[in-house]
Amino acid sequence: MIFEVFRQERKGQPFQHAGTVTAPDERFAEIYAREQYGRRQESVALWLVPRDAVSEIEEFPDEFEMKYRRVDGYSIKARLREARERAGTLELAPGGEAE
Amino acid sequence: MSDRTDLLLAIADDELFLGWRNSEWTGIAPFLEEDVAFSSIAQNEIGHARALYEVAAAELGTTADELAFDRKPDEYRCAPLVQLRRLEWARTIARHWLYETADEIRLAALKSSSDPEVAGIAAKMDREEAYHRMHAEMWIDRLLSSEEGRRRLEEAVDELWPYALGVLDHDLRPELRRRAEERLGRELPDVEPVSRGVHEAELAQLWEEMTVVRRSAPAGAQW
Numbered sequence: 001m002i003f004e005v006f007r008q009e010r011k012g013q014p015f016q017h018a019g020t021v022t023a024p025d026e027r028f029a030e031i032y033a034r035e036q037y038g039r040r041q042e043s044v045a046l047w048l049v050p051r052d053a054v055s056e057i058e059e060f061p062d063e064f065e066m067k068y069r070r071v072d073g074y075s076i077k078a079r080l081r082e083a084r085e086r087a088g089t090l091e092l093a094p095g096g097e098a099e
Numbered sequence: 100m101s102d103r104t105d106l107l108l109a110i111a112d113d114e115l116f117l118g119w120r121n122s123e124w125t126g127i128a129p130f131l132e133e134d135v136a137f138s139s140i141a142q143n144e145i146g147h148a149r150a151l152y153e154v155a156a157a158e159l160g161t162t163a164d165e166l167a168f169d170r171k172p173d174e175y176r177c178a179p180l181v182q183l184r185r186l187e188w189a190r191t192i193a194r195h196w197l198y199e200t201a202d203e204i205r206l207a208a209l210k211s212s213s214d215p216e217v218a219g220i221a222a223k224m225d226r227e228e229a230y231h232r233m234h235a236e237m238w239i240d241r242l243l244s245s246e247e248g249r250r251r252l253e254e255a256v257d258e259l260w261p262y263a264l265g266v267l268d269h270d271l272r273p274e275l276r277r278r279a280e281e282r283l284g285r286e287l288p289d290v291e292p293v294s295r296g297v298h299e300a301e302l303a304q305l306w307e308e309m310t311v312v313r314r315s316a317p318a319g320a321q322w
Contacts, residue, residue, distance in 0.1 A: 027237050032132035035139040
């Protein structure tokens with residue numbers, strides 16, 4: 001069986017795909033995943049998912065090239081600024097964006 | 100040398116030699132995941148050996164490296180079980196399981212030691228050995244689940260049984276027998292244990308390999 005392994009680097013962070021392990025069953029997979037993705041203290045938690053249990057979607061038709069739905073080059077910064085001004089929270093904006 | 104240091108060195112030597120023997124599978128284990136896992140277990144054993152050598156070294160006024168590499172082959176106290184070279188998977192798993200089972204019994208006794216340093220290090224080791232036992236037990240279940248697997252495991256256990264008994268002191272041996280027989284569902288032969296103090300020919304061969312770098316460099320070389 002092939003298991004997809006997701007690891008969490010620190011508590012509260014999202015689990016991210018780390019790779020796979022191939023193992024005869026779930027018990028072997030857990031031991032192998034622990035050694036392969038955890039022995040250097042690089043993970044605080046792992047998720048193991050049998051590959052068969054993963055639903056995959058890989059078709060995203062775009063027959064009419066609806067470019068306006070894509071976000072490329074669409075700057076939201078100015079809009080955010082205006083919204084914050086309206087709300088009176090400009091100074092509270094995170095990350096110094098309010099300049 | 101105190102009894103305590105003698106005991107620490109015996110366990111450290113077991114862990115060092117077993118770690119070394121298990122690492123002989125690195126790169127050639129039956130499949131990749133097992134290769135990584137078994138190599139990692141081998142590294143753990145060497146880490147345990149180092150921790151134990153450090154405690155012994157403090158009493159003897161030496162260093163962990165000197166204890167690990169600068170003694171003569173016949174000065175090592177490791178049980179003959181871990182000296183054997185058995186690069187055959189069923190025997191490797193049988194040894195791994197027999198050793199971990201014996202080690203669990205030994206560590207349980209040490210955890211209740213009146214010496215807080217010994218009890219503490221035994222408790223720490225046991226928390227890591229728990230995963231080695233999980234690994235060994237899962238393989239035993241796997242092997243017992245098929246006719247060929249059971250046959251190969253049984254052959255290997257029969258061959259190694261006198262050596263496995265030799266890992267433990269006399270008073271702990273019945274417990275090892277009880278656990279092993281229960282697990283395999285059959286009686287194990289009444290044999291003379293191959294005890295600590297016996298040096299198999301394989302010990303000298305492994306010592307040569309293990310110490311070659313150390314012996315080739317002048318004392319005090321910095322890496």
